[in-house]
Amino acid sequence: MSEFPRPIRLDTIGTAPRRVEISAEAAERDALKQRFGLLGIASLSAWADIVREGEAVIATGALKASVTQACVASDEPVPAELAEGFALRFVPESGEAAADEVELGARDLDEIFYTGSAIDLGEAVAQTLALALDPFPRAPGADEALRAAGVVGEEDAGPFAALKALKSKLGG
Numbered sequence: 001m002s003e004f005p006r007p008i009r010l011d012t013i014g015t016a017p018r019r020v021e022i023s024a025e026a027a028e029r030d031a032l033k034q035r036f037g038l039l040g041i042a043s044l045s046a047w048a049d050i051v052r053e054g055e056a057v058i059a060t061g062a063l064k065a066s067v068t069q070a071c072v073a074s075d076e077p078v079p080a081e082l083a084e085g086f087a088l089r090f091v092p093e094s095g096e097a098a099a100d101e102v103e104l105g106a107r108d109l110d111e112i113f114y115t116g117s118a119i120d121l122g123e124a125v126a127q128t129l130a131l132a133l134d135p136f137p138r139a140p141g142a143d144e145a146l147r148a149a150g151v152v153g154e155e156d157a158g159p160f161a162a163l164k165a166l167k168s169k170l171g172g
Contacts, residue, residue, distance in 0.1 A: 003031035006122030017049040042066035046125040057090040071139035073146045078137040090119040
């Protein structure tokens with residue numbers, strides 16, 4: 001079950017766009033914080049215009065969130081304000097076994113499957129939040145912490161570092 005359930009019944013979605021606004025309560029934000037390994041989620045809200053296209057539902061909107069992640073180098077808190085647009089297509093789950101290899105088109109990448117008589121906009125927003133998070137958050141001073149731990153930076157590793165070292169050996 002989703003930590004942020006916001007089911008919208010299919011029979012309430014028509015062919016004219018309808019605006020839906022959602023926001024996560026404290027307990028939901030805490031559960032999402034645990035799920036995504038965050039230090040905190042101070043706020044999470046979203047709006048979406050939803051419209052029916054046959055059995056599919058199109059949701060176009062945006063989320064806003066205030067999150068705190070842990071720095072990858074020092075574990076210090078890294079606060080972030082996120083504002084992320086989304087365009088999703090909810091389609092009924094077919095029940096057919098998936099092929100081993102599937103070629104995805106641009107429109108397929110934003111598809112979310114649903115079963116039953118409702119879509120879950122909250123779970124879609126939670127997944128969008130996860131994708132919007134910085135995969136390598138860095139606090140001020142992170143580079144110094146990494147150097148102190150013996151981690152070599154990009155400028156000191158790889159082929160360009162070898163060229164730099166060769167140039168200094170040759171007196172350049």
